[in-house]
Amino acid sequence: MTSSLRYKSRIPIKTDESIEEKQYVGFATLPNQVHRKSVKKGFDFTLMVAGESGMGKSTLVNSLFLTDLYKDRKLLNAEERINQTVEIIKHTVDIEEKGVKLKLTIVDTPGFGDAVNNNQCWKPITDYIDQQFEQYFRDESGLNRKNIQDNRVHCCLYFIPPFGHGLRPVDVEFMRALHEKVNVVPLIAKADCLTPNEIKKLKDRIREEIEKFGIKVYQFPECDSDEDEEFKQMDKELKECTPFAVIGSNTVVEARGQRVRGRLYPWGIVEVENQSHCDFVKLRNMLIRSHMHDLKDVTCDVHYENYRAQCIQEMTSKLAQDNRMESPIPILPLSTPDAETEKLIKMKDEELKRMQEMLNKMQQQMHEKDQ
């Protein structure tokens, strides 16, 4: 809501018509035109969720987009999960709100961190992300670029279990493997098992460890100086709250006279959308209402460009290597002779010189003798 309000205030209000009419060109309606066109085109967004089984990923996605994405899920037993490999499953839905269409793709990673030996369990995920980049790169370099399907992952929500004292080795390794390929947003899952003090301690701990291990999580862009105070305040609060401690719920309960999404316990009701209970509202605002486009931009401008540059560099270095190995000799200039032949040449030269000198001497002698 706030974003659209903000946007509307940008349109200049014609104060003094008589003076302004002469100077009014009319391109101030550009934002309007952009708005119209983008609504017509529709938006797309790809969100990846990663984390161990049982962290509440599916519940959170359902709560975020107020739908039921995972209707008939088959969960594996513990025995089957001992040697499980990570799969990548995509769910695509089309949702619409006030005429704005959104094609939402959720990329699920079942099996991550569930096996007994989790070495390189993030490899299928990084391979998938690279594949999407590669496909986009190929499409972009192709001849017909009208209908490029953008399947690149715009954001990855990583669920950190709240049962520990901070990040675990598998969390660190995963985020480090992905932080240069996708926007990583860490979340503290199932936050209803932590008291407010414990949440604060855990958040500080996690922020410390993220810095210590050099993990580059998604950073909110700085506010422009001409934003209004309310927005700046909101932005500051958002930044101080990371990583978000979230709770999700598939059920609706009755609390304080209203029907809200929440979890019913014998000792109270946890409301998902209550800001004092958890950071779900902040996450939703950030992800959907204010920073969705920024996530897409960072993916296009930073992560994809990095991938593209790397790809091109690899290709050119490979070409150069191939060139050196297979060049035919007469066409190219003489390659530098190696040390041994040079030595031989030198030796032969010297010998020749010596022989020449001797010959000269002998000739002189003969000459003298003749005379």
Next chain:
Amino acid sequence: MATTEIDIFANEEKRSLELAGHVGFDSLPDQLVSKAVSQGFCFNILCVGETGIGKSTLINTLFNTTFESDEASHYLQDVHLRPKTYDLQESNVNLKLTIVDTVGFGDQINKDESYKPIVDYIDTQFENFLQEEMKIKRSLHNYHDSRIHICLYFIAPTGHSLKSLDLVTMKKLDSKVNIIPVIAKADTISKSELHKFKIKIMSELVSNGVQIYQFPTEDEAVTEINSTMNAHLPFAVIGSVEQVKVGNKMVRARLYPWGSVQVENESHCDFVKLREMLLRVNIEDLREQTHARHYELYRRCKLEEMGFKDTDPDSQPFSLQQTYETKRKEFLVELQRKEEEMRQMFVNKVKETEAELKEKERELHERFEQLKRMHHDEKRNLEEKRRELEEEMNSFNRRKVAAETLMGQALQSCSQQPFKKDKDKKN
């Protein structure tokens, strides 16, 4: 020994007699109890679970005191076991409590070997007891029994099912120790989810053949309560040492913005049930089971490994002493044989090396002769060449001299002619 005694008595009739008055041996249990109390009791708990799942907090809550422990890090390379012993006293009963904590469990990326340190620790405690039992001079009643009586396995409250690591570890432990699985941090699961979760866990344990500890239902006094409790496994527990004001009392609870979870409230969690079962009703049965079932199993496996058998091929019972003697003789014979073998091998090796060395010496000699001959030949060739060169030089010199003399003569003849002309002119 026991078997032979029963054989003797089987032929006699056992008669039960009526007592004419009060004899007084009904005080036997009391005598036993007072002796046990004066000796003091010993109880060892092993807590297995991920780092941060609430093991230390639960133990603190169970015993209503704060045992010191540092928070463990997530980045340990291996699983370690940290035993700590405390002396507690309640009324006039002394309890020597040992709490063994698993540090680093579940943190590594590769958890294939995580169960090993735990199994090794349990086996070591059994081994120590076995050694003490088999000593010649032993003092079992003074021995500090460190065998684990109960393993509390902490399951993470994911709400779906057991983790693969949990299943693998419990399978390895179920034949060595009494396991009671508990669901930790249960304040994150709602009632309906909890019900489904418990059913799923128990069905997974049963289908994989994991034997967890069942509370005994033979003793009439406790059969009813135990059988109801068996149906509530695994217990969903919450731990807290903080006091929170609820109503007008201070109780142990966790305070949330949406309410407070009371530890001792039976409708909030199963903590009270766990305490009841663990400490108030079945503690003695746990010790007995450890000794009679798990320890005996270990002892049997160990002794069978060493080659002891209870009955020989003729089904006559073996005495330990006989077996021991035969084993010793066998061992000595084996030792002698091995020594002989080694000596033979040594002698053979020496002979071989000697032969090799001789061969090498001979070769070396031959080569030396060969080289000498070559050297000689070369020298001769060189001499010849020198002589030839000298001859050439000599002939060249001679030719030079001849040429010079010729030139000298030619010059002389040339110079004489102008002389002649001069002479003519003068004349």
